[in-house]
Amino acid sequence: MRALVVDHGEAGPVRFADVDEPVPSSGEVLVEIRHIGLNFGELNYVDQWPAGAVHGHDAAGVVVRAASDGSGPPEGTRVALGMSAHAWAERVAVSPASLGIVPEGVDLADAAALGIAGVTALRVLRKRSLLARDVLVTGASGGVGHFAVQLAALAGARVTALVGSPDRAAGLRELGADQVLTDLAGAECRFDLVLDTVGGPLVAQAWSLLAEGGTIHVVGYSSGQDTTFPSGALFGFGEPRTIATYGDMTPTSGELTDLLGLMAAGRLSAPVGLRGNWLDVDDAVRALFARKVHGKIVLDVV
Numbered sequence: 001m002r003a004l005v006v007d008h009g010e011a012g013p014v015r016f017a018d019v020d021e022p023v024p025s026s027g028e029v030l031v032e033i034r035h036i037g038l039n040f041g042e043l044n045y046v047d048q049w050p051a052g053a054v055h056g057h058d059a060a061g062v063v064v065r066a067a068s069d070g071s072g073p074p075e076g077t078r079v080a081l082g083m084s085a086h087a088w089a090e091r092v093a094v095s096p097a098s099l100g101i102v103p104e105g106v107d108l109a110d111a112a113a114l115g116i117a118g119v120t121a122l123r124v125l126r127k128r129s130l131l132a133r134d135v136l137v138t139g140a141s142g143g144v145g146h147f148a149v150q151l152a153a154l155a156g157a158r159v160t161a162l163v164g165s166p167d168r169a170a171g172l173r174e175l176g177a178d179q180v181l182t183d184l185a186g187a188e189c190r191f192d193l194v195l196d197t198v199g200g201p202l203v204a205q206a207w208s209l210l211a212e213g214g215t216i217h218v219v220g221y222s223s224g225q226d227t228t229f230p231s232g233a234l235f236g237f238g239e240p241r242t243i244a245t246y247g248d249m250t251p252t253s254g255e256l257t258d259l260l261g262l263m264a265a266g267r268l269s270a271p272v273g274l275r276g277n278w279l280d281v282d283d284a285v286r287a288l289f290a291r292k293v294h295g296k297i298v299l300d301v302v
């Protein structure tokens with residue numbers, strides 16, 4: 001079968017290859033993949049995975065063989081894969097713990113956009129009550145950012161979305177952002193929670209705007225820059241402020257189920273900024289790296 005595998009060469013980060021058919025364990029289902037969702041991190045930092053390994057974590061498809069031990073969904077069930085290793089192939093053996101059942105009315109391609117981006121946003125925003133809280137989402141035009149803006153607004157937060165340029169602000173107010181900025185100098189409040197996907201100097205800027213008891217959750221570092229805090233910036237009186245890291249790759253079935261339920265109810269939309277054919281993956285990767293895509297890239301497996 002065909003798959004997209006890790007390529008450490010100049011032509012990378014992924015290439016097509018013929019690989020062995022997966023052999024499910026007794027507790028795994030076999031899924032025929034229909035769509036895959038690309039993420040900046042797994043493609044930009046591809047050297048963290050071995051060359052030749054089937055790449056990717058997010059996808060959606062149909063169960064073509066149920067688990068022999070009786071666990072998991074039956075044959076014919078539409079499913080979304082989230083944070084599931086080796087997902088970018090024609091067929092994948094998957095534990096039910098990494099699957100969400102896609103409800104009727106939810107497009108399978110939209111479900112493929114959830115995965116890492118949707119689950120990351122949901123897990124961070126569940127760390128505290130957001131009702132009437134001020135929340136900052138940096139890199140808001142990306143996949144995580146689009147989901148975070150919507151979910152924070154659904155939870156009753158006052159949402160500020162930060163983007164890199166005015167042309168990347170489109171649609172964020174419609175998703176629930178109360179304010180859209182291109183520079184934190186224009187912030188009108190101090191933030192109780194910051195979901196940061198950018199890293200670099202922006203973390204220090206956000207720290208200076210953090211309310212007492214507030215937290216910055218660092219979920220990405222797309223800027224590739226270092227963070228330097230001015231002398232004394234990390235000292236303060238009052239309720240402690242914190243910076244939290246994020247690297248949670250635990251099973252995602254529960255979160256995927258919740259997110260898919262919100263989609264089915266019309267309360268959450270998939271931020272698919274580019275839909276295409278997986279044969280054109282090289283063009284899609286270039287568009288992703290050039291920051292030409294708002295939201296997620298979903299490719300059809302054909």
